[in-house]
Amino acid sequence: MYGKKVKLRILFISLLLITLILSVFLILKSLEENVVYFFSPTEIKNFSEIKNEKIRIGGMVKNDSITINSNKISFVITDFKNEINVIYSGSVPNLFEEKKGVVAEGFLKDRNFLIASKILAKHDENYMPPEVKEALEVE
């Protein structure tokens, strides 16, 4: 009886350890692959190379920069030092407006041009994404 119990314990603990190691490994591995990095337009300008990965860019929508037609919206994100053109087709949030904070997610084509797949704006008239605030405060 006792021997059986010890065997069970060992089995139990080793199973536990294996699952633990496996899950930590899996989680870290996919974190590496699936996180989206955030940049300001100025940081993009200083890129040494354009990587083909999804990124987020935050800043203000430049005044008078939104143009719209039936399947595309294009606008300019600025951090008042540098600008980046964004082209987007899809739905926009309520608070997407000129002179308001915005975060665009998508792929860079070159240092001046982002093809966005998602646009985020927050639900508060005074709200500015913390990243944007910081990007603006740097100047």
Added chain:
Amino acid sequence: MLFSQIGYYSLFFGLFFSFSLFPIIYKDLKINNNIVSKNIFINVLLQLIFVFNSFVCLIISFVKSDFSNETVYNNSHTTKPLFYKISGAWGNHEGSLLLCLLVLILFIFIFLNISKNQPKKYQIFTLIFQQIIIIGFFLFLLATSNPFNYLFPNPKEGLGLNPILQDPILAIHPPILYLGYIGSSIIFSSSLSAIIQNYVNDVWAKNLKKWVITSWFFLTIGIMLGSIWAYYELGWGGFWFWDPVENISLMPWLCLTALMHSIVVLSKRSILASWTLVLSIGSFILSMCGTFLVRSGILNSVHTFANDPERGIFILFFLFILILVALFIFFVLYKPQKEEKNFFLLSKETSVLINNWFMMYFLSVILIGTIYPIFLEVINNEKISVGPPFYNKLLIPFLVPFFILMSIGPHMQWIKSSFKRINKNLIFLFILSTIFSFLIYNEIKSSGLFTTILIIGVSYLFLVTLRDLFTKNNINLSQRVSHFGFSFLILSIILNGIFSTEITQNMKVGENYKFNNTTIYFEKVSFFEKENYKSVVGTFKIIDNNMKMYLKPELRVFNQPEIITSEADIKVNFFKDNFLVMNIVKGDEFYNVRYQTKPMMLWIWISTIILASGGLINFFVKKKYEK
């Protein structure tokens, strides 16, 4: 003005009764009997009355639009409808904390009243731990977020409540969620008390189970209400976005679910005691961490609460003390009792353990996904976000074994089971689910092998739980209902994920747009003046596979505060929701129109209610078969 004063001083009286309780407890502990002194009840009751009074005063201040009160000034406006004036009382940081405090006291009061058959010292120590949490909340409230701050000179008009929060569901969502979060405080206090009293046994587990189920029930309903709100108000057409705030409510839910299973094992078989304790302490810590992360503004999400670093530090400090105390008690004072030795691999105990493993795995994925961005930012100032792909990739593959084990697990017997119990019936159901999966495969054509396996898994679980639901006997009715609700929920979510369609287009009035079998006609926009906003209603005619319907999404332009919200128009059908939302982009020429079909939405909500009601049944059905 008057009511603010009354409310403010009521809080001090409430705090006073926290301290006056300790001498009474000290005296009562010396008396060697098994009845908790009447004085203790009276003391807690008085505390409850004063805090309740304070809460009512806050509501009255809101109703009377008393702008000399800073909280009212910041969150209310004279033109706001009465209903939202009332719900505004707990729709903000200060008010919601007051509500939390009220619930904390209410729960310990109920606990004292229904646990009279428990050992006296166990009750009293639970009260002490709960009071420590209560004092923490009192100090937090009075020091950093007093709901009754006086403003002079008195403003004439308030700033208004964020219009996106002016919604009937969001009015009841926070209180219900708090019942869930705060319910876990009782689990926490009584676990610590049970450790000190060396009372971690099957009787304790049976008593605590009620609290676990209560807390779990409210948390489930609370999360569901939040999802419903996000579905129709945020206009993104989904119900779950892996947003940090959502994750934070899901983590204690997973922990409570695991606890609910392991506590059954403890109550029936007197094993897994230490593990159960870890889970009960964990549930509350996770709830508190959630409060900390949301209130301190560290997490950035769709929910914009007023943030204040000072508050964050206070909660962090409080949390740190709680964790320290809990760890100390658990590791130093806990004397594990001898557990029964016969533990067989093929038994119900094992299946519960497997359930717990899965829950812990899901929990750790979500935990890491939620806090990793914070760490990375602190360490090297890189800003990242972790989105749905991360969670999908890590969670979905594990669902298949989870489904299979969940359909087998409940059929195991305690102590020792055998494979003989897996009979022909189950094999028949397996074949049925394969056929079902094949039909779905036929419908979507381009589907991967994995989706097929996933559908087989979930439909198998669904069929098994459905069959179990209609078993004639009365054993474990609540478990069978909840399991059925859960499998139905997952089935609905998966079908919803596979069959949802979406069209997004920028349209002018009078235009139409055709895509596959769907044509959208944008017929007109009309303008209305409402009580506290201007309304812009678009009229769309949709022809979707020869089915004609009119959808009228709305834009609400609030001026206090100045903000636009969009109200999606949703045609709810039995099997499919048609969802249309529009937005102004620039000027008023083009509207950004988004049309979605979302299958099984109604069933996602219904099955969640079934899942939660399984917990309720536990309170009402007399368990004949229990010894």
